[in-house]
Amino acid sequence: MTLTRLSSWLPRLAFAPPQTSPRGDTLVVIFLRGAADVLNMVVPHGEPAYYNLRPSLGIPRPDDKRARTIDRSLDLDTFFGLHPQMRPLLEMWQEKQLAIIHACGAPDESHSHFKAMELMERGVDDERGPASGWIGRHLASLDTGNTSPLRAIGLGNLPQRSLSGSVPVSALRSIADFHLGGDPRAVAQMRATLNTIYANDIPGQETLKILDILQKLDPSPGYGQAGYKPQATSTRYPESNFGLALRQTAMLIKAEVGLEVAAIDLGGWDTHFAQSSIMANLIKDLAEGLAAFHVDMADHLDKLTAVTMSEFGRRAAENGSLGTDHGHGSMMMVMGGHVHGGIVHGVWPGLDQSQITGPGDLAVTSDYRDVLGEILQKRMNNPAIGEVFPGYGFVPRGIVY
Amino acid sequence: MPISRRDFLKLTGLVAASSTLGSCRPIYNLVGDPPITGWPPSSASDFLALNRLTFGPRPSERVHMAEIGLKAWVEEQLAPDSIDDFACNLRLRNLDTLDMNGQQLFDLSNKLFDDFDLETVPNQLRQGTLLRQVYSKRQLYEVLVEFWNDHFNIATDKGDCYYLKTVDDREVARTHALGTFRDLVWASAHSPAMLTYLDNQANHKGAPNENYARELMELHTLSLHGGYNQTDVMELARCLTGWGVKEHFWRGEFTFDDNKHDSGDKVVLGERIVPGGQDEGEKIIERLARHPAAAQFIAEKLARRFLSDTPSAEIVQKAARVFKNSVGDIRATLRVILLDGLPLANPKYRRPVNFIAAALRMLNVESDCGFAVQEYLLRMGQTPFKWPTPDGYPDRKEAWQGNLLPRWQFAFALVRNEINKTELDLGSLTATSGSGESFDALASLLIGSALPVVERDRLLASLRSAGASDDEVFPIFAGGLLASPAFQWR
Numbered sequence: 001m002t003l004t005r006l007s008s009w010l011p012r013l014a015f016a017p018p019q020t021s022p023r024g025d026t027l028v029v030i031f032l033r034g035a036a037d038v039l040n041m042v043v044p045h046g047e048p049a050y051y052n053l054r055p056s057l058g059i060p061r062p063d064d065k066r067a068r069t070i071d072r073s074l075d076l077d078t079f080f081g082l083h084p085q086m087r088p089l090l091e092m093w094q095e096k097q098l099a100i101i102h103a104c105g106a107p108d109e110s111h112s113h114f115k116a117m118e119l120m121e122r123g124v125d126d127e128r129g130p131a132s133g134w135i136g137r138h139l140a141s142l143d144t145g146n147t148s149p150l151r152a153i154g155l156g157n158l159p160q161r162s163l164s165g166s167v168p169v170s171a172l173r174s175i176a177d178f179h180l181g182g183d184p185r186a187v188a189q190m191r192a193t194l195n196t197i198y199a200n201d202i203p204g205q206e207t208l209k210i211l212d213i214l215q216k217l218d219p220s221p222g223y224g225q226a227g228y229k230p231q232a233t234s235t236r237y238p239e240s241n242f243g244l245a246l247r248q249t250a251m252l253i254k255a256e257v258g259l260e261v262a263a264i265d266l267g268g269w270d271t272h273f274a275q276s277s278i279m280a281n282l283i284k285d286l287a288e289g290l291a292a293f294h295v296d297m298a299d300h301l302d303k304l305t306a307v308t309m310s311e312f313g314r315r316a317a318e319n320g321s322l323g324t325d326h327g328h329g330s331m332m333m334v335m336g337g338h339v340h341g342g343i344v345h346g347v348w349p350g351l352d353q354s355q356i357t358g359p360g361d362l363a364v365t366s367d368y369r370d371v372l373g374e375i376l377q378k379r380m381n382n383p384a385i386g387e388v389f390p391g392y393g394f395v396p397r398g399i400v401y
Numbered sequence: 402m403p404i405s406r407r408d409f410l411k412l413t414g415l416v417a418a419s420s421t422l423g424s425c426r427p428i429y430n431l432v433g434d435p436p437i438t439g440w441p442p443s444s445a446s447d448f449l450a451l452n453r454l455t456f457g458p459r460p461s462e463r464v465h466m467a468e469i470g471l472k473a474w475v476e477e478q479l480a481p482d483s484i485d486d487f488a489c490n491l492r493l494r495n496l497d498t499l500d501m502n503g504q505q506l507f508d509l510s511n512k513l514f515d516d517f518d519l520e521t522v523p524n525q526l527r528q529g530t531l532l533r534q535v536y537s538k539r540q541l542y543e544v545l546v547e548f549w550n551d552h553f554n555i556a557t558d559k560g561d562c563y564y565l566k567t568v569d570d571r572e573v574a575r576t577h578a579l580g581t582f583r584d585l586v587w588a589s590a591h592s593p594a595m596l597t598y599l600d601n602q603a604n605h606k607g608a609p610n611e612n613y614a615r616e617l618m619e620l621h622t623l624s625l626h627g628g629y630n631q632t633d634v635m636e637l638a639r640c641l642t643g644w645g646v647k648e649h650f651w652r653g654e655f656t657f658d659d660n661k662h663d664s665g666d667k668v669v670l671g672e673r674i675v676p677g678g679q680d681e682g683e684k685i686i687e688r689l690a691r692h693p694a695a696a697q698f699i700a701e702k703l704a705r706r707f708l709s710d711t712p713s714a715e716i717v718q719k720a721a722r723v724f725k726n727s728v729g730d731i732r733a734t735l736r737v738i739l740l741d742g743l744p745l746a747n748p749k750y751r752r753p754v755n756f757i758a759a760a761l762r763m764l765n766v767e768s769d770c771g772f773a774v775q776e777y778l779l780r781m782g783q784t785p786f787k788w789p790t791p792d793g794y795p796d797r798k799e800a801w802q803g804n805l806l807p808r809w810q811f812a813f814a815l816v817r818n819e820i821n822k823t824e825l826d827l828g829s830l831t832a833t834s835g836s837g838e839s840f841d842a843l844a845s846l847l848i849g850s851a852l853p854v855v856e857r858d859r860l861l862a863s864l865r866s867a868g869a870s871d872d873e874v875f876p877i878f879a880g881g882l883l884a885s886p887a888f889q890w891r
Contacts, residue, residue, distance in 0.1 A: 002856055003848070003885040034790070111615070111634070114792050115625055157782030158795075159803035171804040173780065178806060180813065185868060190813050192867035193881035196860050201886050207805045267789050272600040272612040320608015321600065326615070359631055 003197045017143040021381035024144075025336065026253050027261045028246075028293075028306040029135065031121075031160065032286070034270035035113060036310040037324050038331035039362065040279060041086060042100055042344065046079035049351035053317040053360075057276065057324070059083055076100075080344045085283040088291035089333075096341035097294070097301065099399050101371055103329045103346050105312055105364040111326040113270065116311035121161035123369060123389045134369075134388050135261050136165020138376055141387040148258025149209040155245035160263040168206045175248055178214045217255050235295040238288045242266045246293045253300055260380070269310065272323040290335060301337035305379045305400065307371065308333045313362050316351050329362030332371050338379060338400050345397055370395050443467060448849035450743045452891035453707045454478065455540035457759025460846065462540070475739050478541035479579060479732050489537040496525040496532075498567060503593060503653020506564035522564045523557040527785045530570070531770035534758045542578055545731070547754070548706055549574040550786070551793030553589045553621060555598045557786045561646070565594035565653055566786055582699060582729030583690040586621060590686050591655045593646040599791060602645035604638055606663040614638035616791045618689065627694030633670055639663045640674055640681040696725040702796075704738050709747035710797050716742045748890040750798035753781035755891065756808055760815060760883050763847055766825045773821035777814075780807035805889075812883035816876040840878055847882045 044050050045061045060067035062075040073081030074090060080102070082089065092098040107125060108116050119126070123134030130137070139152055154160045154171045163169040172178060180190050191208075198204030237243035245264045252259045266286060271278050290306070297304055309332050314324035329349070335341075349355050349363035357363045373385045373394035378401065385394055443451070443463045450471055451458035458466075466474045477484065493499060498506060498521065510518045534543050553573060557563045569592045577585040589595050596602050599613035614637040618629045643662030647654045657679040667674040667681070670688070674681050689695060700720035704712035720737045727733040751759065757778060761768050768774055778784050781804060788794045795801070814820050840861070841851030851857070860881060864874050882888060 002853060003860075003882070003887045110625065111631060112619055112625055113790065114619075154803065157780060157804060157807075158800055161799070163803075164799050169803055170806075171782075177780065181810060182813070182817070186813075186817070188867045189864060189869045189873060189877050190809070190880070192863040192869075193860065193877055194809060194884060196863045197881050197885045203802060204805060204886060207809075211806070270612075270790070272610050273603045319610050320605055321603030321610050323600070323603070323610065325611045359635065 017141055018387075019141055019382060019384050020143040020145070021383070022144065023146055023260065024380040024382075025303050025305045025338075025375075026259050026300075027375065027380060028249055028264065028304070029162065029261065030264045030266060030286075030290075030306065030308040031117075031162075032269050032282075032308060032310040033113075033117065033265055033267040034310075035116075035312050035314055035326060036269040036282075036330070037271055037275065037279060037314040038102070038310070038329075039313065039316065040275075041083050041283060042076075042102055042331050043073040043081045043083065044079060044102075044348065044351065045073050045075070045081045047351050049353075050316075053351060055318070056322055057318040077344060079348075083279070083283050085280050086287045088287040091291065092294050092335060093342055096343075097335060097337065097339055099334045099339045099341045099343055099345055101332045101334070101345045101366055101397065101399060103349050103362055103364060104332045104366045104368055104371065105328060105330040106368055107364070108312075109328060109358060111312070111328075111358075113311055113326075118161065120309070120311055120368065123162075123372075123392075125391060129390060132165035133160070133162035134372065135160075135162045135263065136167060136169070137388045138380065138382055139167040139169075139261070140165050141384045142380070142382045144260065144381070146258045146260065148213070149206040150213060150252060150257045150259050152261040152263070153252070153259065155248060155262060155264045156241070160265065163261075163263055168203045170203075170207055170210055172210075172248060174244060175214055175217065175251055178211065180211070213257050217251075217257075235292045236288075237292045237296075238285050240285050240289070242285050242289045243292070246289050247296075250293060250296045253297065253304070271314070272319065272325060273321045275323045290333075294335060303337070305334065305336035305338070305375055307335075307375060309368055316356050316360050316362055325359075327361035328358055329364045330368075332368060334371065334375070334399050336379070336400065340398055340401060345399055366397055367392070367394070370397050371399055374399055443849065445849060446744060447471070449746060449748075449891070450739075452759070453743060453746065453749070454544065454739070455762070456534045456543065456755055457762040457891070459762050459765065471743065472740060475541070475736070478539070479735065481539035481542035481579065484538050486538050489533060492532050492536055493529055496529045498522050498525045499529050499571070501567070503565060503568050504651060506567055507561075507652050510564055519563045522567055523786065526557070526567045526570060527775060528770050530785050531754070531758070531774065534754065535761045535768065535770060544706075545578040545735075546570075546574045548703070549578055549585060551788075551796070552702065553585070553592075553595065554788055554791050554793035555594050555786065556789050558789070560597050561653070562594050562598050565592075565597060565646075568592070568653065569594035570786075577731075579731050579735075582695065582724070582731060583687065585731075586617075586686055586690045587683075589621065590617065590644075590682070593653050593655055596644055596646055596655070601641055604642050604644065605661040606642050609635065609638040609642060609663070611635060611638045614641055617641075617686075620791055622689040622698070623692055623694040624698035627692065627698065629670060636667045636669045636674075637682075637685060639665070639667050640669060640685055644679070644682060690729055693721075693725060696721045696729070699729075700724050700734060700738075703734060704742060705796055707735075707738050707746070708742045710749065711747075712742070713745070716745075750801055751889055751891050752794065752796070752801055753778055753783035753808075754785065756781070756889070757811060759888075759891070760812070761823075764815075764825055764879070766815065766823060768820070768823035771822055774823060777807055777811040777820075780804075780810075808889065809884045813877075813880040815883065816880035839875070843875075843879055844882060847879075848885070848887045 040059055043059045051058045059073045060071055062072050062081050064072055070084055075081045089098055106120050108119050121133050122129055152163055152169045154163050157171055157173055159169050159171045180187050237247045249262045268282055310330050312328055313330040314327040319325050347365040349365050369389045369392050374396040376382045377385055447466050451462055451466055506522050510522055512518055537543050555562055555566050555569060557566045573588045573592050577588055599616055600610045601613035604610040611634050615634045619625055623629055643658045645656055647656045659678055662678055664676045669685055701717045704717050720734050723737050724734040783794055815825055818825055840857055844852045864877055869877055
């Protein structure tokens with residue numbers, strides 16, 4: 001037994017990436033886990049079937065005089081409107097830095113969270129595809145000349161499946177907690193130990209390099225949890241794990257540590273039961289977080305793209321317990337400085353009996369890989385989308401430029 | 402490997418003796434690990450096997466395995482009731498909610514004019530679970546309890562699950578961990594915590610809720626490829642309408658409400674369901690538990706937990722056959738997986754709970770397994786009963802490998818005795834320092850054998866050059882072993 005032998009079969013950087021391109025944007029991928037009820041986030045208020053299918057849960061029309069003003073949807077384009085808790089997103093919508101792609105999703109019709117999430121994070125059509133994640137393959141297929149151990153990170157305690165691949169990726173919950181702790185003398189001893197026992201171990205080496213980088217950020221004056229000042233004094237990230245994750249991402253971007261992709265999870269969207277208040281809180285967290293991030297990143301928007309996704313949507317009709325069951329078509333949002341914003345993209349399939357699919361679901365008219373592929377190609381300078389989404393011929397939808 | 406018997410005794414003797422030192426120690430140390438009186442060193446295969454059968458082998462367990470062999474060791478552990486666990490139970494004595502029923506737990510949490518106390522009950526459950534994993538002598542049983550709690554995952558954050566999970570843990574996983582799969586599924590389906598977690602308490606006639614019906618087939622019995630479709634999900638949901646939880650008298654008990662039950666015709670998995678109230682769902686549960694797809698699914702999942710992230714098809718087939726022929730007898734299935742499989746097992750990456758429990762067990766640490774320890778588990782990503790989705794904590798290395806730093810933080814905090822209510826007796830350990838053999842004994846304790854001399858001396862030299870004094874070298878060396886790549890695997 002040696003200290004390192006057991007890790008010798010860990011994935012290694014075994015090949016040089018086939019593509020070289022200059023670094024593009026920082027991409028922030030936000031996964032809404034649990035299948036978000038997108039029909040109540042971007043509401044088709046011009047669709048009468050919507051209100052027939054959701055007599056209790058439907059978000060009232062923007063001009064519905066029977067509803068309280070604060071409960072009505074916020075009109076976007078006379079057909080779609082935002083959930084009232086999405087109000088913080090209106091400003092970036094009006095600035096055309098937020099695009100929505102509706103009826104978007106994956107071909108999988110299993111209605112299983114776990115299969116759908118796995119396939120989506122791997123970026124494949126079925127389980128025979130490569131086991132690595134789509135972000136992992138993006139990183140592996142592209143040499144941007146960036147050797148930072150923070151090329152990509154998973155915000156939170158566990159790195160997301162989408163990040164897995166030949167390039168090691170670490171999880172990071174909080175920069176302020178990312179240190180060995182103790183007085184300098186103790187740290188030196190711990191560090192000497194780790195340097196020796198991880199001398200031949202790539203994931204360990206990467207973690208040690210991250211420690212070095214984050215240490216240089218010097219948490220006390222400018223960047224620590226307490227000392228970090230977002231761009232505008234009116235900007236406040238929500239006091240939530242999601243807010244924390246966005247704040248850490250913003251700090252890393254400003255500190256120019258080489259961050260190319262950040263993966264963030266926002267969970268809790270599996271709303272089978274009494275969903276109104278649950279959804280309101282989740283949407284509030286999402287919208288306030290994104291709005292704060294948008295303001296905080298004002299000087300960096302030119303090199304920033306953020307995208308939200310979810311494994312599938314929910315049934316068009318509400319169920320009997322004021323919730324919604326598993327559906328199909330979902331919705332994505334793309335935010336950034338080079339987004340064709342202020343537009344609901346995609347082909348709206350409608351919600352009439354003849355238009356819904358399976359057990360009564362919103363149809364999928366754009367594949368999620370069309371959106372991601374276009375971002376990777378145009379904003380991340382990756383010409384090898386075929387390696388990221390093998391076997392899928394992606395169609396750019398004109399979301400970014 | 403060549404660690405002498407004498408040196409190991411010196412180390413483990415001190416470790417064992419250390420638990421009786423100190424005047425302010427609680428009574429349970431008096432009935433803790435007995436001193437070790439003989440040391441036959443573990444073979445590599447015994448060490449690996451014990452690392453799967455326990456939350457990290459204590460020296461006494463290694464000795465016992467060496468004495469009686471794998472087969473007899475497994476048989477002893479498959480009869481947990483015959484293993485005296487007095488010492489562990491003493492540690493649980495202040496966790497008074499672990500034995501309460503739903504109504505009692507609810508009453509205790511109900512602060513009348515103040516908000517409900519949503520913390521006490523789940524905190525005791527978490528602490529009790531960790532204490533058992535670290536201190537129970539019924540280790541294989543505890544490994545299986547964790548397995549079934551993952552399989553029938555319930556997060557305490559959802560609704561009344563904060564108190565109902567305590568009942569579920571006791572009456573589902575703990576009652577049937579080594580019984581039959583049918584009894585497990587049956588108990589889980591009647592568990593108020595499960596019916597709440599997966600919304601079946603809201604599954605009513607004319608207003609079905611598919612959540613539990615789907616996961617009962619996808620995650621609990623047949624698995625995704627087990628041969629059901631969306632229509633089966635919707636039909637099974639109708640069969641389960643009316644299954645719920647009492648909300649007033651006998652709050653927190655299972656109830657079936659015929660008025661909320663859909664008594665219309667249904668077809669599930671190709672069979673017509675005879676209208677029969679609660680009986681409809683129960684008959685389907687019997688079918689699902691005995692289904693060949695369930696045998697395959699559970700055999701593979703057990704093999705993944707005990708043997709390898711990618712267990713061999715051969716062993717899975719054999720275990721599935723035994724599972725099917727024995728009508729889901731968990732002991733019989735385990736005998737195949739453990740006795741046939743363990744000699745050929747591949748390394749598994751330690752999940753965070755296993756990492757912490759193994760460090761505490763192997764070094765004979767005194768810990769309350771309370772908030773301080775759980776803070777590290779949170780950062781590592783595995784707080785018990787907090788996994789939000791019904792698939793349970795992942796059991797594949799990819800899920801856990803990218804988060805090394807909190808493990809390093811725990812390793813060094815432990816050896817520096819910086820974790821609240823957690824005490825490693827370094828005084829006794831360092832008494833043996835200074836000789837190469839003491840470092841070898843420590844390595845043998847934690848990673849199964851001594852380090853090659855070159856590697857050991859390189860590590861010691863790097864510590865000395867970082868200014869470590871004689872007193873500091875031994876604990877930092879121990880922390881380095883815990884932090885090392887080798888210790889992350891079992």
